Amino acid sequence: MKPAPFAYYAPTTLDEALSLLSEHGYDAKVLAGGQSLVPMMNFRIAQPAVLVDINNIPDLAYINAEEGGVRVGALTRHHQSETSPVMARHAPLIYSTMPKIAYPQVRTRGTFGGSLSHADPSAELPTLTTTLDAKFRLVSQCGERWVSAREFFLGLYTTALEPDEILIEGFVPELPPRSGWSLQEVNRRKHDFALAGVAAVLTLDESGICQDARLVFLSVGDHPMYAERASNLLKGQALTPEAIRAATELATTEEIDPGDDIHATADFRRHLAKTLCQRAIEQAHQRAQGKQ
Amino acid sequence: MDKRLIGKRVVRNEDPRLLTGQAQYVDDVNLPNMAHAAMFRSEYAHARIRSIDVSKARAYPGVIAVYTAEDMGADCYPGPPLVSPPPTVKDVIFNSRRQVPLVKDKIRHAGEIIAVVIAETRYIAEDGLDLIEIEYEPLPVVADIEKALEPDSPLVHDDLDSNLAAHLVQKKGDYEAARASADAIIQRRFTIERGTAAAMENRGIVAQWDAKSEALTVWDTTQAPIPIRNGLAARLGLSESKVRVIAPFIGGGFGPKIMMFYSEEMLVPWLAIKLNRPVKWIEDRRENFYATTQERGQVHEVEMAFTRDGKILGIKDDFIHDTGAYDPYGLTTPLNTQSHVMGGYDIPNFTSEFRVAFTNKTIVTPMRGAGRPHGIYVIERMMDIAAKELGIDRVEIRRRNLIKPDAFPYEHGIIDQAFAPLIFDSGNYEAVLNETLKAVGYEKFIKEEQPRYRAEGRRVGIGVLPFIETTGVGPYEGARVTVEASGKIAVATGVGTQGQGHFTSFAQVVAEQLGVDVTDVRITTGDSAHFNWGTGTFASRGAVVAGNAMHAAATMVRKKILKLASKVLNAPEEELELEDGMVRVADIPQSSISLSDLAALANPLRGAVEPGTEPGLEATAYYGPQYGPTAFGVHAMIAEIDAETMMIKILRYVVTEDCGTILNPLILEGQIHGGVALGLGNAYYEKLHFDENAQLLNASFMDYLLVGSTEMPRIEVHHLETRSPLNELGTKGVGEAGAIPVPALFAQTMEDALYDYNLEIRETPLNPNRLFGIARKEKTA
Numbered sequence A: 001m002k003p004a005p006f007a008y009y010a011p012t013t014l015d016e017a018l019s020l021l022s023e024h025g026y027d028a029k030v031l032a033g034g035q036s037l038v039p040m041m042n043f044r045i046a047q048p049a050v051l052v053d054i055n056n057i058p059d060l061a062y063i064n065a066e067e068g069g070v071r072v073g074a075l076t077r078h079h080q081s082e083t084s085p086v087m088a089r090h091a092p093l094i095y096s097t098m099p100k101i102a103y104p105q106v107r108t109r110g111t112f113g114g115s116l117s118h119a120d121p122s123a124e125l126p127t128l129t130t131t132l133d134a135k136f137r138l139v140s141q142c143g144e145r146w147v148s149a150r151e152f153f154l155g156l157y158t159t160a161l162e163p164d165e166i167l168i169e170g171f172v173p174e175l176p177p178r179s180g181w182s183l184q185e186v187n188r189r190k191h192d193f194a195l196a197g198v199a200a201v202l203t204l205d206e207s208g209i210c211q212d213a214r215l216v217f218l219s220v221g222d223h224p225m226y227a228e229r230a231s232n233l234l235k236g237q238a239l240t241p242e243a244i245r246a247a248t249e250l251a252t253t254e255e256i257d258p259g260d261d262i263h264a265t266a267d268f269r270r271h272l273a274k275t276l277c278q279r280a281i282e283q284a285h286q287r288a289q290g291k292q
Numbered sequence B: 001m002d003k004r005l006i007g008k009r010v011v012r013n014e015d016p017r018l019l020t021g022q023a024q025y026v027d028d029v030n031l032p033n034m035a036h037a038a039m040f041r042s043e044y045a046h047a048r049i050r051s052i053d054v055s056k057a058r059a060y061p062g063v064i065a066v067y068t069a070e071d072m073g074a075d076c077y078p079g080p081p082l083v084s085p086p087p088t089v090k091d092v093i094f095n096s097r098r099q100v101p102l103v104k105d106k107i108r109h110a111g112e113i114i115a116v117v118i119a120e121t122r123y124i125a126e127d128g129l130d131l132i133e134i135e136y137e138p139l140p141v142v143a144d145i146e147k148a149l150e151p152d153s154p155l156v157h158d159d160l161d162s163n164l165a166a167h168l169v170q171k172k173g174d175y176e177a178a179r180a181s182a183d184a185i186i187q188r189r190f191t192i193e194r195g196t197a198a199a200m201e202n203r204g205i206v207a208q209w210d211a212k213s214e215a216l217t218v219w220d221t222t223q224a225p226i227p228i229r230n231g232l233a234a235r236l237g238l239s240e241s242k243v244r245v246i247a248p249f250i251g252g253g254f255g256p257k258i259m260m261f262y263s264e265e266m267l268v269p270w271l272a273i274k275l276n277r278p279v280k281w282i283e284d285r286r287e288n289f290y291a292t293t294q295e296r297g298q299v300h301e302v303e304m305a306f307t308r309d310g311k312i313l314g315i316k317d318d319f320i321h322d323t324g325a326y327d328p329y330g331l332t333t334p335l336n337t338q339s340h341v342m343g344g345y346d347i348p349n350f351t352s353e354f355r356v357a358f359t360n361k362t363i364v365t366p367m368r369g370a371g372r373p374h375g376i377y378v379i380e381r382m383m384d385i386a387a388k389e390l391g392i393d394r395v396e397i398r399r400r401n402l403i404k405p406d407a408f409p410y411e412h413g414i415i416d417q418a419f420a421p422l423i424f425d426s427g428n429y430e431a432v433l434n435e436t437l438k439a440v441g442y443e444k445f446i447k448e449e450q451p452r453y454r455a456e457g458r459r460v461g462i463g464v465l466p467f468i469e470t471t472g473v474g475p476y477e478g479a480r481v482t483v484e485a486s487g488k489i490a491v492a493t494g495v496g497t498q499g500q501g502h503f504t505s506f507a508q509v510v511a512e513q514l515g516v517d518v519t520d521v522r523i524t525t526g527d528s529a530h531f532n533w534g535t536g537t538f539a540s541r542g543a544v545v546a547g548n549a550m551h552a553a554a555t556m557v558r559k560k561i562l563k564l565a566s567k568v569l570n571a572p573e574e575e576l577e578l579e580d581g582m583v584r585v586a587d588i589p590q591s592s593i594s595l596s597d598l599a600a601l602a603n604p605l606r607g608a609v610e611p612g613t614e615p616g617l618e619a620t621a622y623y624g625p626q627y628g629p630t631a632f633g634v635h636a637m638i639a640e641i642d643a644e645t646m647m648i649k650i651l652r653y654v655v656t657e658d659c660g661t662i663l664n665p666l667i668l669e670g671q672i673h674g675g676v677a678l679g680l681g682n683a684y685y686e687k688l689h690f691d692e693n694a695q696l697l698n699a700s701f702m703d704y705l706l707v708g709s710t711e712m713p714r715i716e717v718h719h720l721e722t723r724s725p726l727n728e729l730g731t732k733g734v735g736e737a738g739a740i741p742v743p744a745l746f747a748q749t750m751e752d753a754l755y756d757y758n759l760e761i762r763e764t765p766l767n768p769n770r771l772f773g774i775a776r777k778e779k780t781a
């Protein structure tokens, strides 16, 4: 389990990194925390000819509060997100989910940008950022662009990133007042990727009617599965058990696409998604009512 | 002052070294000019090799050599059988087929080695692997142990008529007669699947050849350094005294590291001689999943005969055991299963038949538990089913059948894993059961707590069950104890050490005899240059077999000390005391001599050693039991399950263990904790998933769900001590105990927790998906 030979660059400026990427194109890979890329290289599943290590580029690790949300730098370690008061205040869904990602050693190295760019359908950050309607700033030598999370995750380990682009930061909008959130997942062992999971955010109006809702699933499709129709079904409703059940039913029968593997069959994953979705909506509802 | 050291919670002598990274492991051995080996392993489980092309690999910069079976020529022949000949049971069939260093023509399991690349670094060696080209002819695969024995199955070994590796029947009493007089007959089928031991340290070998003195030194992660030394000497045509095998600190053995000979063990020393360079091979985790031996695959068809009031009249068990592609380890595992299918119960009539099947899977050899968990799973599942069918409380039906304290020694009339008679030496089984019930609060839980949980809609179940562990088998181990001139004690033994705390528990045994501090006893294990005789660490035998050899040697040294001191101090031996590294005349503290001075007197520079005596305060002793002692324990668990997700939470875990005299409770509890972790894995997490082509689908820790600290409950351990009458120390083994009852206990607990689903669990390991399936089916059925 040793990687195939590769060239290694450790640029100290963003410009240098971008020029290396533009020079080497598909042969190059960005190295961030290395928690996904290095194991794949050791298994020789990934054999990039060139590694562009971005860890020496200054000022890419930050969590800053801004008007309407929080800006998170690509090199922000999971551990920083897990312990950041700014994250706790402005994006509590992310903050409180971080401990569910792997274990402390991995969280000390793994990065915000790395997890998003890797786009594992079982990873939490892609789902959370989709649920929170985040957007990402992608930069290349030719310029930069902002892409919304919903447009960023395209499929299994596939994103809108071009080979010469680096994801520099994300912007995560803050939830409006009377909002609630929940992340529910089932993991075999505490640090495992989830067998199935779902994130829910809800916003109520003053009379308690659901004004806005987003349900996004993980591990039951090849990318974060936004259950748009089920989310819409909740809007304008009082969140009665029947309404919750109906949305759950719609989401988990029609808007997810679970697969079979050695850990769970598609049927069991669907069952889990259903159980968890119901629980997530209920918990988000409670929180939106200020009960938790 | 209390001079007893045996039984004390002495902290481990070896831990400072281990915890500060100062202990030497095989991978820490780095020699000048050392080359690195990487193995080219077959991706197919069953295939004929059409052609091998290693030319590109040989030409790759940094590659020193590439060898195939053809290059190895006449030196490429199978390893020796580890246990031979087969037991002398009537009509036994045993077909011995053993692995080779490099495969020449036919691949029999995925991961077999076809070629070895030796290079300046392991990185380059692995680059070399990528350049090897093999043309295979895939063959139909034998993946399922039952289908393996069907007449039309493809053959793993073409020279045999079938995949039958062994067949053996053992009987006690007359089951058929018992059956005829029974009130109830219960029949079930159970399946147990494979897991892996997953030691923290994978295997590794470093071999160094000194051409000038024709001496070979091998550092090997083996549990059996002396037999490896002997085997290597024979294989390589060297004198045993010219081969030194060192098993240094090893990060866990659990059985698979006693498999002999692994292909790499035959290969790496050969390469070192051939290339006249030190060669290192360190197994990586992926290799470990394919090439290190595994265990647990069995299918049982069982029948039990009961009286109305739950007394067992007899058992008939018919099972198939998966040995994988070869059977170098003989019949140890299935014989062990056979010995445990009767559990700790008084069962007059018993018929057990097993067939061992060759399959295209990794070789099976004993792994912590070694066939015992299967036996216990079968009998304890049957007891639960019988309790339900006969309407008797599950604890009560067990109580009625446990062997009574006055029935020992309890002779079964069959043979055990070591071909010795299966005799349970001693025990007080019901007392252990009672202790556990009290500790876990069984009555209160059933009467008060569980109904309360159920009223709240929570599914919380309890399980309690007993198990036996046959331990401490022969043939023998030895130890040499020496009082050095410094007054410190040097001890050597041939057994290897893989984390069991030998540097402490053995030291306690010796220190108690010699009246020194535990830290003044320095133990050397597993180095053939230090001790020439031994078999190895397996079968929960270290404390029993090596421990008693230590005790015997220390007792002999004590006698020598007393004899000499008596002369020097001019006092009768009976009046001498050994304490604090001194020999004192009782009540006359000023009349004393240190062990250091005494050691110097025993090894004089002038004068003469009297005829009939030996210099030094040293003795070597051996211990070899006729048959091993049998330990007993009861585990209890309280666990909650979410019936929608099948996620569990273990709320209580209680163990009562009776392994005879306790040497060190701290170490003993550590052994139990580790065992329970493996058992829990075998119950709910750790399963090797092979597909129909015998391809392993989860060969990494991403997908093989090894139980970690986050899954482990807090374990409360209670002890009873029924000394074994078989040995001086009164010890029984405990190394595998923790793992044995857990899958059966887990099943019982889950059935109790999911009471409203009325399910019956007949397989292990389970997982949430499978448990969900079983529960739902039973509910709708």
Ligand SMILES: Cc1cc2nc3c(=O)[nH]c(=O)nc-3n(C[C@H](O)[C@H](O)[C@H](O)COP(=O)(O)OP(=O)(O)OC[C@H]3O[C@@H](n4cnc5c(N)ncnc54)[C@H](O)[C@@H]3O)c2cc1C
Pocket (backbone or CB within 6 Å): A029, A030, A031, A032, A033, A034, A035, A036, A037, A038, A039, A074, A100, A101, A102, A103, A106, A109, A110, A111, A112, A113, A114, A115, A117, A118, A120, A122, A123, A124, A125, A161, A165, A166, A167, A168, A191, A192, A193, A194
């Ligand atoms: C044992 C283990 C358990 C884990 N469990 C979980 C879990 O439960 N949940 C979970 O979400 N994750 C889990 N992970 C993954 C972990 O969160 C990783 O941190 C994450 O997937 C990748 O982040 P990284 O910084 O390590 O990226 P790297 O491994 O460095 O890179 C991953 C990929 O992203 C690309 N990349 C990285 N950064 C950028 C960038 N800024 N711009 C463009 N491309 C980039 C790389 O080229 C590479 O292709 C686990 C990892 C391990 C090892």
